[in-house]
Amino acid sequence: MTTAKTKRDYSLVGESTRRAIETGLASAEWYHTDVPRKTMKELMQRSDGPAIRDTIIWLAAIVGSAAGIVWLWGSWWVVPFLFVYGVLYGSSSDSRWHECGHGTAFRTRWMNDAVYHIASFMLMRNPVQWRWSHARHHTDTIIVGRDAEIAVMRPPDLLKAALAFTGILDFRYSLPTLVRQAFGTLSEDEKSYIPEMERHKAVVAARWHMAVYATTIVFAIALRSWIPLVLVGLPRLYGTWHMVMTGLLQHIGLADNVVDHRLNTRTVYMNPISRFIYWNMNYHVEHHMFPMVPYHALPRLHELIKHDLPEPNPSMWHAYREVWPVLLRQLKYEDYYLKRELPPTARPYRGEFHEVDMSAAAE
Amino acid sequence: MADWVEACAVDDIEEEDVIRFDHGGRSFAVYRSPDDEFFATDGYCTHERAHLADGLVMDDIIECPKHNGRFNYKTGQAKGAPVCVNLATYPVRIEAGKVMIQI
Numbered sequence A: 001m002t003t004a005k006t007k008r009d010y011s012l013v014g015e016s017t018r019r020a021i022e023t024g025l026a027s028a029e030w031y032h033t034d035v036p037r038k039t040m041k042e043l044m045q046r047s048d049g050p051a052i053r054d055t056i057i058w059l060a061a062i063v064g065s066a067a068g069i070v071w072l073w074g075s076w077w078v079v080p081f082l083f084v085y086g087v088l089y090g091s092s093s094d095s096r097w098h099e100c101g102h103g104t105a106f107r108t109r110w111m112n113d114a115v116y117h118i119a120s121f122m123l124m125r126n127p128v129q130w131r132w133s134h135a136r137h138h139t140d141t142i143i144v145g146r147d148a149e150i151a152v153m154r155p156p157d158l159l160k161a162a163l164a165f166t167g168i169l170d171f172r173y174s175l176p177t178l179v180r181q182a183f184g185t186l187s188e189d190e191k192s193y194i195p196e197m198e199r200h201k202a203v204v205a206a207r208w209h210m211a212v213y214a215t216t217i218v219f220a221i222a223l224r225s226w227i228p229l230v231l232v233g234l235p236r237l238y239g240t241w242h243m244v245m246t247g248l249l250q251h252i253g254l255a256d257n258v259v260d261h262r263l264n265t266r267t268v269y270m271n272p273i274s275r276f277i278y279w280n281m282n283y284h285v286e287h288h289m290f291p292m293v294p295y296h297a298l299p300r301l302h303e304l305i306k307h308d309l310p311e312p313n314p315s316m317w318h319a320y321r322e323v324w325p326v327l328l329r330q331l332k333y334e335d336y337y338l339k340r341e342l343p344p345t346a347r348p349y350r351g352e353f354h355e356v357d358m359s360a361a362a363e
Numbered sequence B: 001m002a003d004w005v006e007a008c009a010v011d012d013i014e015e016e017d018v019i020r021f022d023h024g025g026r027s028f029a030v031y032r033s034p035d036d037e038f039f040a041t042d043g044y045c046t047h048e049r050a051h052l053a054d055g056l057v058m059d060d061i062i063e064c065p066k067h068n069g070r071f072n073y074k075t076g077q078a079k080g081a082p083v084c085v086n087l088a089t090y091p092v093r094i095e096a097g098k099v100m101i102q103i
């Protein structure tokens, strides 16, 4: 069931794709911790309250910090406002995009959709394309050749991972992608997960995004000012670091080609500010196992099932320190991965899905 | 000619909930709406293979547990990505405290 000793092909229409389908790794049945239906029903319940509260705080902080930028532009006092605005725009939009894409943040559909579209724009993500790519990510989490959202491939490109914190690479990828899509072209990979009847919507969405960027550029020229661009578009560069810092930890260094989220996904305890920015996605094993549970109920879900999951990393620092030697080893032995131990109360991993021979890497 | 088969007792389903019913090699989802009406659809989502009985009923919507795709379980209508294909629905009637579906 694994791709041991074989080079990984991360294209979504290549050799690894064929093998994943052939071996039954694609669209497989995944492990779930047992949770009684009654409890799960309670955890899945939707309400508008928490997300309305958080969205008001989020939007107020965005508008407030933007006002600070405009007001203090030209002085050094603008820096803290750029810092706050950048993170709100370039990082916290990722968790809003994510939760609203799942439709779990709000109970009311249009509220999910409205925040989803705003956040997609901030992230330079085509809202149609990414809805489908994320569905695939949930079906085939870190299955090579199937998952369109594998952030760090093997062997890991550490320079690329470091540069991701600056947003440069993502910006260089996202903007040309939107331009290409606005001209009506979808790549073969994109076509592999966007159904035909949805493709024209992806093109229309890309055109809307480009229209807003064009308007912003016109404003900047007309006003002879950088401010419009600093507020729209560029935060994707200078504010993206928090999204990368938290997001990389979701799966980095863990197993691939397995069907148990306890093996390929990580839960990390985080400080309350990061949890607000990240909307509790630090409970990532829990989210992948039960994507129906809204972000505000994830801490409760965590308490309920933690006996069946590997011990969470106590901090981001701890998680990065733990994974760093694994990444270094993967440079040489790409089959090596971090296998996190289960507590004695957990149901064991199913061996047949993660029998990678790591003896060479251990030498 | 489609047959009426007994799916479950009325009390087997909580209000605003869904249960699974398997019959003749097929799988169905049987719903009890908040206003105490009963409905039945195909059990599996039309997007990928996930059983809707593990999903969440909200008003007249069933949300799929896998990618949160939504259907109106009364009409079977798919309510948007990632579900694009409608769900088959089946007539339901209540007889002596039993939920009967026509399949």
Ligand code: FES
Pocket (backbone or CB within 6 Å): B045, B046, B047, B048, B049, B050, B064, B065, B066, B067, B068, B069, B070, B082, B083
């Ligand atoms: S399987 Fe139901 S929405 Fe994907």
